[in-house]
Structures are given as structure tokens and as C-alpha cells.
Amino acid sequence: MLAGLILLCGVPGVGRSQAVRPDTATVSFTVDHVHVILRRNTANDVVAANIYLLGGDRQATPATAGIEALMLAASEGGTGKYPRQALRAITGRLGATIVIQPSADWTTFGLRTLRQAFDSSWAVFADRLVAPRLDSAAVERARQQMLTDAAQSEADPDIAVARLAEGLLYANHPYRMAPGGTTESLGAITPSQVRRYHDSTVVQSRLLVIVVGNVDRGPLTRAIRATLATLPVGTYAWIGPPPLTPSVQRLAVSARVLPTNYILGYYPGPRAGTHDYAALRIATAVLSGRMFAEVRSRQHLAYAVEAPFLERAISAGGLYVTTTDPTAALDAMYFEVRRLQSTLVDREGLHALVGQFITDYFLKNETNADQASFLARAELYDGDYRTAGQFVAELRTVTPEDVQRVAQAYMHGTLFGFVGDTTKAPAELFARF
Amino acid sequence: MVNTKETPPVRYPLRLLRGILAIAGGLALAVGTAGAQRAELERSIQRTVLPNGLEVIVVENHGVPLATVEIDVRNGSFTQDWGYEGLSHLYEHMFFRANGDYPEPDEFQERASALGAVFNGSTQEERVNYYLTLPADSLDAGMRLMASALLKPLFRTDELDRERAVVIGEYDRDESQPGFGFQRAMGHALWGAAWSRKDPLGKRASILRTTPDQMREIEHRYYVPNNSALIISGDVNPGAVFAKAARIFGAWPRAGDPFTRWPIPPIPPLRADTGVLVEEPIATAVVMLQWQGPSAGQDPAATYAADVFSDVLNQPGSRFQRDLVDSGIFESLGVNYYTLNHVGPITISGETAPDHVRQAITALERELDAIGRPGYFSAAELEPIKRQRITGTMFGLERASGFAHQLGFWWAVTGLNYYLGYVDAMARETIPDLERYAHKYIIGKPHVRGVLIDHRANAQVRLTAAELSNWGETP
Secondary structure, eight states: OHHHHHHHHOOOOOOOOOOOOOOOOOEEEOOOEEEEEEEEESSSSEEEEEEETGGGGGSSSSSGGGHHHHHHHHGGGGGGSSHHHHHHEEEEEEEEEEEEEOOSSSEEEEEEEEGGHHHHHHHHHHHHHSSSSHHHHHHHHHHHHHHHHHHHHHHHHHHHHHHHHHHHHTTTTTSOOOOOOOOHHHHHHOHHHHHHHHHHHHHHHGGGEEEEEEEOHHHHHHHHHHHHGGOOHHHHHHHHOOOOOSSOOEEEEEOOOOSSEEEEEEEEEOOOOOOOOHHHHHHHHHHHHHIIIIIIITOOOOSSSEEEEESSEEEEEEEEEEEEEEHHHHHHHHHHHHHHHHHHHHHHHHHHHHHHHHHHHHTSSSSSHHHHHHHHHHHSSSOOOOGGGGGHHHHHOHHHHHHHHHHHHSSOOEEEEEEGGGGGGGHHHTTOO | OOOOOOTTOOOOOOOHHHHHHEEOOOOOOOOOOOOGGHHHHHHHOOOEEEETSSSEEEEOSSSEEEEOOOOOOOOOOOOOOOOOOHHHHHHHHHTTSBBSSOOOHHHHHHHHHHHOOEEEEOOSOOOOOEEEEEEGGGGGHHHHHHHHHHBBBBBOOOHHHHHHHHHHHHHHHHHSSTTHHHHHHHHHHHHHHGGGGOOOOOHHHHTTOOOOOOOOHHHHHHHGGGGGEEEEEEEEEEEHHHHHHHHHHTOOOOOHHHHHHOOOOOOOOSOOOEEEEEESSSSSSEEEEEEEEEOOOTTTTHHHHHHHHHHHHSSSTTTHHHIITTTTOOSHHHHHHHOOOSSSSEEEEEEEGGHHHHHHHHHHHHHHHHHHHHSSSOOOHHHHHHHHHHHHHHHHHHHHHHHHHHHHHHHHHHHHHHHHHHHHHHHHHOOHHHHHHHHHHHOOOOOOOEEEEEEHHHHHHHOOOHHHHHSSOOO
């Protein structure tokens, strides 16, 4: 596999006419106190409707991490209007699906359906959020599945190394909580806590609804008024998270006997909505391409090597590699970080890379659900859904000087997780980053 | 990338079933009747065959201003003889290396970058695909770049040395994943001497010994136009694409049918129940039963029945789920048939508490007996399945780039006609069809009975491979 290949090279870019089409089809409005963004897309019959529960697990404490996902999963156990068996009886008459996706800044409760079935699908979907029964049996079933997932995911070295690195990066910060919960938190949450959590946090002011599809505003308004608008209004106001407070500890290791070693480091990045945010996004892509060329293609020290960019209200950049030779791989990666910090990237090459970014941007907006996610990030991170349409233009303003500046400003103080043969992970190997 | 889990229409891996909970409403309006699905797909998919045998398939979707150029080849682990285990995958890596038009290392990547293109490839049992997505107005250049890689590979020794190391690095990562050893042990037991033809990852030793001549042999045998498809999807005009395809790929010379000259040996049947026990650090116990299922080429009717059968059993609230999951015996349980032209596997797998593992296996085997008796399925269970398949097709069409990969899989494994008629054929399935399939491939048939369990947990329950082989027999 040659995953995520975005390389920076010195070949002049070719002319291309990619342009963001003016977004005249998207409107923003409220239904009672529920904020709604509707993008009318008549190109197909698929409808994506996402309800964002703002703040996500920031509403919870470390002891109750995962409670929001547990509440939503347990709503499968039925509602006042649709008892479990009734819910199941109508399940399958249509291929609509519900997606539950907890994340650091919000929890997504999403519906994927077809236009012709939207009204009936929405009624069932929304009722699961508005009036779930959350009886003990339903909570226990959902808890058991989530506990199994949490325990099994620990066995995955990629997840384990991410938890180590994020644990250092997000020490003493709301992002430190695992949105899906931990075995400890999930095991201790009681059904009555889940019900209280629902009653106190599922309120109109905490919801952002984004619908993309061939749906008219009138029917959508009526559907929301009959469901979400019956919830208490509440007093929630979205605010971004506080600044990061990384740990002073720079390395966390987990010894495992594996055929290779997993290394992931993160450093704090800028807030979303700033010019640095776009510049660091580009800089990490440049670094990814260079590390791929050097560490994988030229020195063949790794199959997987990249410089990730965590897209959140407060971003982070990173360094990732799986290798049997950590010393050589980290030497090569460090050289590339220093090169990015000390020399300007080629202007023509940067232009080509931005072209690949734009292709990737469109690839990530192929489906209505993708577009809903993009609109949500723009609305919540930038304060205006219309900035989603300016993404490409913003990337094009990034200069080689910007790339060097953000590489110097942010690519240091990296906090590493290491999973594998810890005799190959002396602290001094990581301290220079 | 080795990918053995191509996603056919609405076939969810077990873990996805947990996160994606199906719901339904009273759908009064038809979302497209089953009988109309072929016509719907044929409106979206246009195709032609060049004189050299290259099949050209175009999917028009003007959602975003991109085009995806995909090349699919009927190659993969099913063609791997002794000494070639894993080499279809290594070839996939070499595809993006130096070629006659771009002879220096990294020149392919540099050209792709200049075009604003992102690219990748994957290797499975019965197909290898290569795809590149770029701005639609650069389609011609993208097709030419892919043609250079396809038609003029150099297999430079220095690059082969590097890619061998990279593939071994990929091997290391795969081996580090939980459950990897269990899946391979199950595969060995199910396929026996044919295992190398079901294992795209292959053998380390074979990969490390690879020569440029072996790469050229694979090219000579399988990389011929009459064993390949060119799929273009996205913001394109089919007529223009067909003309470009003829201009760029038309001179590629036709060759003999590789599978006439180098026929794929039959898969040896599983003769007896076999037990597999693997101990790894794991919180639950995984129970997996596998059978050798139908071949799409020989028994296509059974493959449709297999998918409906799986869907019915996977439905929340089905008798199968009520008896085995809602009852608390399993935490989750899923049924799957993986479509292949040369015997696809049928898998039932689930998770349970380690101290319930014997009870769980016994309950599952008892349920299989019940499935074999008349009256297990009801007609009411079949209807929602058909609707879900229709919706699944609509969801698939939405993502033009992903739809190209999906079409390529079906083209290689079953032929495109199979895919075009898929939903309609599913809609015609009846309860007797499901019963025939179950009796022909599952009920009372030899299968592999596997358990993945933590070492300490098994010290308590003391399960052995021998017990799993002879399940139900008095010791």
C-alpha cells in the first residue's frame, strides 16, 4: 500500500481548474432553539442528517468518560413511542443506518437514509435522542459491548501508542478523556446516572443539526419541531477548549513482544481558524512526503511513516513510524524535521502539493455525510459554516515562509508514546525532538 | 496494501455491526423496486471492450470535479504457486516504481504530485487494483501516467531490494495486530494445501528471494489486456473516456487467456471437522466456525442465497440473534460469506466470556441444527433484506472513487454482469433457496471450529484443539 501519498517535489504544477463552486444551496436557521444548517443537494437521493451534541465528553468527568456514547447506544433499547421490539420490528424495512461517533469536541448522532424515507426515518431516529427509555437492561447490553470494544482496542498497538502519546499531550486537559470511555469508567456508570445525564445534557441549546441531501426546509423544520424542539431549551453555549497543558514527561513506553515497534509523538499546534492552522496542515504534509521518501523509499527503514495532523479546535502535529530500527528511523525523521525548519521549501513543489491537498479535499467531500462533517467543523471551529468553502483558498495562501515559520514555531517539545521493545527506546533518542 | 476485506454491497464486518445500528421507518414510497436496480445501475455504468480485450467501464458522477482512474487485474494470491507466495502483492508495490517513461526512482510519484493526484493499490485473493484520483481536467494525463506504470515496468533491482524491505515492514505490522495469528491458523486449517492461494500476504522467505525475473513472469502471465479492466469514475464524459482509452491502451497487445495456459488447481475440499486453538492476550473469547462455501463461477445461485442467508441471521431481532446474543450467550455474533470465484469461505464468528466458551459453542452448534430443520426462516424476514440491499447500492453510488474499487472487485471475481444483476437476483431468493444453500454448504458439513482465548483464561477452562476437532463426542 502507498497510503496517503502526498509528496513534495520540484516539478512545476500543471494548470488545473479546480475551484470551489459558490455555496448558494446552504442555509442556516433555527427551529425553536435548535440550530440547523441545511445543504440542499439534489444530485442524489441519499440524505445525511447529523445531530452534533456539542462538547462531547467534555460534559463528563474522568469517572464518567464514555457516558454519552453509552447513552446513545442504549437508546437502541427503545423509546416511549417505539418499544424495543417495535423498534426492531420496523428495523430492516428500510436500509437506513444510525451512526454514533464520539469525539473530542462533540458526539455525532447521525442518520443515513434515502430521500423517500426521510420523514419516517427521522421520526424514529430523533425519538431515540429525545425520549429513550434507557432501562437497565438496555444500558447493560450497551455497556457490555462497549467494555468489550474498550478492552479489545487496548490490544491494538496503534491504539495503545496513540493513548500513550495523547495521555502526555492532553495531560490535565479535557481532551484527555477517551470519548468512548475506559474499562474503568464504563464499568462503574450506573443506569440511573445515564438517565440523569440524558435529562441534564440533551437540551436544544446543545444541539447542532446539519442535513445534506435533497430535503426541503419546510418538511425539515416540521420534523425538527415535532421532535428535537420538544426538548428543554437549556443554557448550553459552545466554547472552544482551553489551551493545552502537556505533561513535563516526554516519553511513555509500553513493553510488548511484537515483530516491530510503534512510535508516535505529538506536539501542540495552533487553534483552528488561524492562518497558522492551515500552514501547519501544509507543513505536516510536506514533512510526511519527505519522510516517506527518505525513511521508506530510500532507507527502507519502515513500511509506515508519516507526520499526522490532528484536526481539532486546538490542533496538534505529530511524527509516526513503525520500525524494527528506531534509532535509524528517528535519526532520519529528525533530519527531515530540521531540514524543514532550516530551509525554505521549493515554491513550485509547494504549489503541486497544495494541488494534491485540494484533490484530497474533494475526495473527502464526495458524500453528503462527508459534507455535513466539513460544515460542522467550519461552523464550530471557525464560527461560520461558510468558511468551509474558503478552505481551498486558505490553503493557496500558504507560502514557503509560512511553512518554515510554523515548523520552527510548533515542531518541538514532542511527546512520544512507544510500544514494543523498550530496550530500543532510550529517552535520549526522543529528547531532541 | 493487502486488503482481504473488500466490501461487497452491504456486507458489514462484525465490528461495524456494533457501531452502525440499522433502523427503519414505515416506508410507503418505493425507494426503487428491486426489479429496477439493474436498469438503475446500467444508467450509471457504461462499458465497452477494446479490440485487444481490455474492458473499459465508466461511471459518471459529477458530484465533485475529480476523476478516478482504476486498473484491475485478475491476479492475486489465487495465482500464487510455490515460490511465488506474496509476490502478487510485491508486484503491486513495484507498479508505482520506475517504468520506461519515468525511469528514475520517485519519478512516478513526482509526476503524480505535479498532476495533483493521490494514488494507491491493493492486493486481494482474486484481484489486484491500482487507482489514482486527480482533477477531472487532468484525466488524460492521469490515464497516460497509469498506462506507463502498467505497460512499461522496469523492475529495477535496486528498487526491488527496497520494496522487499518495505513489504516485510508491512508484514511486521500485520503480525503485530491482535488476532492475526488466529486468522492465519484458521486459514491454514480451512484451505490446507491451497492456503498460499488464499493468503495475499504470502511467505517472508518467498518475498525475500524475489527476483526481477519473477516479476516479469507475473507481468507476462497476468498483466495482459484481456485479463484487465480500466475503470474511470467521476466528473467525466463516457464517450470521451472511451476514445481516450482506445488511444492510450489500444496498442497493448492481446495475449492468450492466462487461466487456460496456467489453470488454477481446484481447492482441495475439507474432509473432516478440524479444531484450532490460539492463545493471545484478549479480554473475551472469540469463537469462529468456517466452511468452504460456493464458488461464484460454478454455483452463482448459492452465492446469492449465501448473502441473503447471512443478512437474515445478522438482523437484530432475528431468531438467530435472539437465541444466541439476546440470551446473553454471545456478546455479538455475525455471519458472512465472502464471494470468490474459487471457493469463498463462510464464517460465523462471535465473542463470548471465556468461561462461557463451551456453552457458547454448544449453543451455536445446536442453533445450526435448528437452521437445518424446516420452518426456521420466515418470509417476513426476507423482505427487509431486499430493501436494505437496494439502499446499500444507492449509498455505494454516492462515493464515485469508492464505487470504482467496488466495481473492480466484482469485475475480477464474478464478472460485471453478476454485479449488475445482484440486487434483482437477491430479491428473487426464497426460503427454499436458503434451505438448499444451508444444507449444501453448512449443515452437517466439515468445518473448522476455532477459538481465540487468553492463555490465563484457558488455564481455567482447558480447551484444546483436539476437543474442538471432536466437538460433542464423549472423551
